[in-house]
Amino acid sequence: MKNGTHNIGPDNGTLQVKTYRAGMAQKAGHDLVVDVTSWKAMVTVEEGSKFTVELSADPRSLRVRDGQGGMKPLTDKDRADIHKSIDEKVLKGKAISFRSTSVSSNGTGPASVVGEVSMGGNTRPVSFEVEVAPDGHVNGTVSLTQSEWGIKPYSGIMGALKVQDEVEVVLDARLPAA
Numbered sequence: 001m002k003n004g005t006h007n008i009g010p011d012n013g014t015l016q017v018k019t020y021r022a023g024m025a026q027k028a029g030h031d032l033v034v035d036v037t038s039w040k041a042m043v044t045v046e047e048g049s050k051f052t053v054e055l056s057a058d059p060r061s062l063r064v065r066d067g068q069g070g071m072k073p074l075t076d077k078d079r080a081d082i083h084k085s086i087d088e089k090v091l092k093g094k095a096i097s098f099r100s101t102s103v104s105s106n107g108t109g110p111a112s113v114v115g116e117v118s119m120g121g122n123t124r125p126v127s128f129e130v131e132v133a134p135d136g137h138v139n140g141t142v143s144l145t146q147s148e149w150g151i152k153p154y155s156g157i158m159g160a161l162k163v164q165d166e167v168e169v170v171l172d173a174r175l176p177a178a
Helices: 076-090
Strands: 004-008 013-019 031-036 039-046 050-057 062-068 096-104 109-119 122-132 137-145 161-163 166-174
Touching: 050 109, 062 076
Parallel strands: none
Antiparallel strands: 004 039, 013 031, 013 166, 031 062, 039 050, 050 096, 096 109, 109 122, 122 137, 137 166
16 A cells, blocks of 8 residues: 555445344344445555554434345335434434554555544444455454444334344445555
8 A cells, every 4th residue: 555644435435334133023124234425534554554544424424225124125214214313313413433543464465453433422442354455445344332332222113123232334445556
């Protein structure tokens, strides 16, 4: 990867949240793929493959891309209702950010990332790996347990339909190649 500071966002990458259903009525719900439509990250690459990463995401920009399972396909109204629930009941408009404290890589292949995620008004440590290809393609998944940030996972139908506490955040982006 090229040395310097690189900005990524929706123009050269995707950031998604994957949720999974639980509860007695889980057959009625959907496993969701939710796009974060407003986000930005700054990746600084220094000599010797030293990296720092900062990311911020607008919690009000989450939009349902796809829903799998369920008794019926998702409608536009369902998508709008889910967006409203995420905004008003789950994330409550509170900022989402990530800041690395260490990133170790040999320049290609997996990079180990350690840092802190702030969301729901709380900050917690996280660690995960991302794949870094020679052409600058970066992808990775981090599992986050919502309740660890004080976020109560969504539930409906009087608690019979729930979103699992653990969600997956998936990044797929391109940085300039070396």
